[in-house]
Amino acid sequence: MKGMRDHKLAIIEHLKNDERFRKAYLNEALNEDEPKVVISMLRDVVEATRGFTKLAKETGLARQSLYKALSEKGNPEFGSVWKIVRILRKSNKELVHAR
Numbered sequence: 001m002k003g004m005r006d007h008k009l010a011i012i013e014h015l016k017n018d019e020r021f022r023k024a025y026l027n028e029a030l031n032e033d034e035p036k037v038v039i040s041m042l043r044d045v046v047e048a049t050r051g052f053t054k055l056a057k058e059t060g061l062a063r064q065s066l067y068k069a070l071s072e073k074g075n076p077e078f079g080s081v082w083k084i085v086r087i088l089r090k091s092n093k094e095l096v097h098a099r
Contacts, residue, residue: 008044009064011025011044012044012047013048014095015044015045015049016048016049018058022045022048022049023048026041026042026045026085026088026089027047027095028041029041029042029045030085034074037067038081039070039071039072039074039076039081042070042081042084042085043070046066046070046084046088049088049091050087050088050091051068052066054068055084057089058087059083059084059087061080061081061083065080066084069081069084070084
């Protein structure tokens with residue numbers, strides 16, 4: 001689905017470049033009721049900011065576990081999701097101060 005892929009790439013690009021959008025997007029993910037949507041949105045933020053390799057080092061979780069947890073079929077444990085969220089919230093603050 002080319003249109004969906006283009007939309008996803010546009011969101012990720014916007015997340016990379018717009019600190020206010022990134023913060024709002026992460027907050028929206030945390031307020032979402034549907035777990036699959038939360039996971040998808042978290043994956044977008046990871047791709048736009050940290051990347052899976054760096055996130056694995058920061059969370060202490062295996063990179064492959066992160067890929068699986070944040071995949072469409074992923075069903076991560078709450079502890080894993082919370083580690084990811086904490087790093088993403090911290091990284092958003094660091095990205096803002098780095099500019």
